[in-house]
Amino acid sequence: xxxxxxxxxxxxxxxxxxxxxxxxxxxxxxxxxxxxxxxxxxxxxxxxxxxxxxxxxxxxxxxxxxxxxxxxxxxxxxxxxxxxxxxxx
Numbered sequence: 179x180x181x182x183x184x185x186x187x188x189x190x191x192x193x194x195x196x197x198x199x200x201x202x203x204x205x206x207x208x209x210x211x212x213x214x215x216x217x218x219x220x221x222x223x224x225x226x227x228x229x230x231x232x233x234x235x236x237x238x239x240x241x242x243x244x245x246x247x248x249x250x251x252x253x254x255x256x257x258x259x260x261x262x263x264x265x266x267x
Contacts, residue, residue, distance in 0.1 A: 181260065182207045182235050184227050188220055196250035203227060203256060205235060210265040221254035234258035 186204035190197070201223040207215040212232065224244050227233050233256045241255035242248050 179234055179236050180207055181263070182233055183212065183214065184229050184231050184233055185218055186229060194251055196245070196247050196252065197222070205233065205254070205256065208232065210263060219254055221256050222252050223256045225256055225259055227256050227259050232260040232263070234260060
């Protein structure tokens, strides 16, 4: 899992059946200072997140199991909305 910020959304009127009725959001990893890292990617929202929120992302088979579809094309899922970050150094 990793921490990311929702930076946008995807609107797709035609999509694979497993994505019908699911919100697709663009997320980008962040560090403890909430600075964006790496490249953005699309994640399927499981918790009702919105643009600008800091979220918890899971990938691979764990992401597919969130929706009970182990053979689906889902690669990343938003599984939590983070209220605050506390980093002890």
